[in-house]
Amino acid sequence: GQQLNQSPQSMFIQEGEDVSMNCTSSSIFNTWLWYKQDPGEGPVLLIALYKAGELTSNGRLTAQFGITRKDSFLNISASIPSDVGIYFCAGQLNTGTASKLTFGTGTRLQVTL
Amino acid sequence: GAVVSQHPSWVICKSGTSVKIECRSLDFQATTMFWYRQFPKQSLMLMATSNEGSKATYEQGVEKDKFLINHASLTLSTLTVTSAHPEDSSFYICSARGVGSGTNIQYFGAGTRLSVL
Numbered sequence: 145g146q147q148l149n150q151s152p153q154s155m156f157i158q159e160g161e162d163v164s165m166n167c168t169s170s171s172i173f174n175t176w177l178w179y180k181q182d183p184g185e186g187p188v189l190l191i192a193l194y195k196a197g198e199l200t201s202n203g204r205l206t207a208q209f210g211i212t213r214k215d216s217f218l219n220i221s222a223s224i225p226s227d228v229g230i231y232f233c234a235g236q237l238n239t240g241t242a243s244k245l246t247f248g249t250g251t252r253l254q255v256t257l
Numbered sequence: 258g259a260v261v262s263q264h265p266s267w268v269i270c271k272s273g274t275s276v277k278i279e280c281r282s283l284d285f286q287a288t289t290m291f292w293y294r295q296f297p298k299q300s301l302m303l304m305a306t307s308n309e310g311s312k313a314t315y316e317q318g319v320e321k322d323k324f325l326i327n328h329a330s331l332t333l334s335t336l337t338v339t340s341a342h343p344e345d346s347s348f349y350i351c352s353a354r355g356v357g358s359g360t361n362i363q364y365f366g367a368g369t370r371l372s373v374l
C-alpha cells in the first residue's frame with residue numbers, strides 16, 4: 145500500500161537538542177496525526193491536526209499541518225532520553241467508516257547523553 | 258485518552274496450529290477496528306478493516322482465509338491466524354476508532370508478537 149515519505153529516516157542527537165522531522169505526501173489529507181512507537185509496543189498518539197495551517201503543541205512537541213495539505217512536520221524541543229523511539233506520521237482523508245490511515249516510513253530517534 | 262487492550266502480548270506456537278489475538282476497546286465503543294502487521298524496522302501495514310457486525314475488508318495481498326477477523330461487538334475484535342507457519346511470525350497490532358474516542362482518531366493496542374516455530 146501507499147506510504148508517506150518521512151525524513152530523516154534516523155537521527156542521532158544529544159540530549160537537550162531540538163529535533164525536526166517532516167512528512168510529505170503526493171495526495172492531500174484532511175487529518176494529520178503523529179504517533180510514537182517504543183520497541184515492542186503499539187503506536188501512541190502524540191498530536192492530531194485537523195486544519196490546513198494548524199499549529200498544535202503538546203508539551204515539548206509542536207506539529208503543523210501544511211498549507212497544501214500534503215505535508216506536516218513535528219518538532220521536539222530540548223530532547224530527553226525518553227524521547228528515543230520511532231516517530232510515525234499518518235494521514236487520513238476522513239471519508240466516513242471507510243477512512244483509514246496511511247502511515248509514513250518512520251523516523252528513528254536516538255538521544256545520547 | 259481512549260484505551261485499547263490487546264491480548265496476548267506474546268505468543269509462541271507450533272507450525273500448523275491456529276492462534277487467536279483479541280483486541281478490546283476499554284472505555285469507548287469501537288465502530289471500526291483495524292489490524293496491522295509490522296516487520297522489524299518497518300512501518301505498519303494495514304491488513305484489514307472491520308466494522309461491527311460486518312465482514313472485514315481485507316487489503317490487497319492479505320489472505321482472508323488465513324487471517325480470520327471477527328468483530329462481533331462494539332468492544333471486541335479478534336484476529337485468528339490459521340495454520341500458522343514461520344513466515345507468519347511478526348508483530349500484529351490492532352487499532353480502534355469509534356464513538357467517544359475523539360474526532361475520528363485511531364488508538365492502538367500494545368501489539369502481539371507472534372513466533373511460529
